[in-house]
């Protein structure tokens with residue numbers, strides 16, 4: 074059994090009372106800046122809870138691997154000879170050397186560069202140099218790399234928990250699953266690939282601020298004003314007036330959604346979410362969608378488009394882009410971004426890739442705005458007064474939709490309240 078890292082037990086400081094730091098309409102500013110809060114979050118959320126660690130399509134063949142960070146642990150997501158996916162602690166069972174040779178790649182075996190022990194891609198011990206020095210009958214299992222005790226996929230997205238017990242992934246994802254279904258449902262084959270390569274941004278801000286910003290419908294006209302003004306078709310769809318038909322939703326368990334579909338439906342235009350590409354320019358893709366789902370259902374999907382949602386704690390669905398975050402400290406976060414490639418979407422995929430680069434690439438319009446605001450927010454929250462940050466917007470006219478989902482207008486802080494109410498449950 075793998076012990077879950079408990080930084081708390083190594084510390085002398087008294088435990089924080091999270092119930093008193095998070096309220097329905099406000100949160101305490103110290104939650105963004107105290108190292109002790111970061112340590113507690115890594116234990117309670119990133120080690121014990123379910124965390125997104127990768128996509129099946131990133132490691133399609135036996136021996137493929139990607140290196141990932143889960144809380145404070147370096148991990149390796151790998152595919153074994155039997156096609157089974159495993160998440161290994163990146164640590165040699167001999168004397169603790171780090172094993173993973175690169176960010177991603179493919180191996181026949183992992184070989185430790187210290188004394189040369191070798192392990193199968195699934196982490197099982199394979200061989201060691203000069204084995205005669207070890208006692209007879211050594212337990213081979215004890216010589217293997219350690220695995221995350223729980224690993225599961227939903228719709229190709231792989232999640233793990235370092236706690237041997239806890240709620241199932243199915244229960245954790247809950248209504249968040251509909252967001253993954255919506256994305257996969259834009260592929261005529263019902264599957265997406267995340268194999269276009271990852272762009273990494275090291276952002277100077279607390280991880281929670283990034284998640285909140287991702288589902289914040291209030292800031293785009295201000296923070297991304299220059300982009301909206303420069304890009305008329307985009308600005309037309311996302312006009313961000315309070316009259317927008319778009320909605321924000323609390324999907325439960327900390328998951329939240331910005332739902333733009335209502336605006337697309339009002340305009341009744343297919344593929345509005347591609348930036349205005351007409352169906353005539355993607356005839357094979359549109360055809361394949363109609364063949365797969367029937368004309369009416371395919372048309373509905375092509376109007377509604379992909380989801381914009383945050384899956385607690387670290388997976389961000391950004392229409393045709395996927396991001397995931399790895400917290401590095403209370404004031405630094407690594408964000409990785411890729412474009413969503415649709416299986417059966419050969420005409421669409423190159424356009425998606427170019428749009429992703431333009432918005433979120435090294436010189437991307439959106440990422441530069443959001444990276445800068447992240448930095449400025451972190452500087453602000455490091456000052457101590459006023460003590461509380463507000464989450465009140467739209468609280469008075471939220472509605473409860475069928476199924477119990479809380480919803481508000483596009484600029485309302487329903488999504489931030491969704492994050493914090495779950496955070497409080499987990500942390501307190």
Ligand code: FES
Nearest residue numbers: 165167168185188
């Ligand atoms: S530390 Fe890995 S083989 Fe010795």
Ligand SMILES: [Fe+2]
Nearest residue numbers: 293296297443
């Ligand atoms: Fe933004």
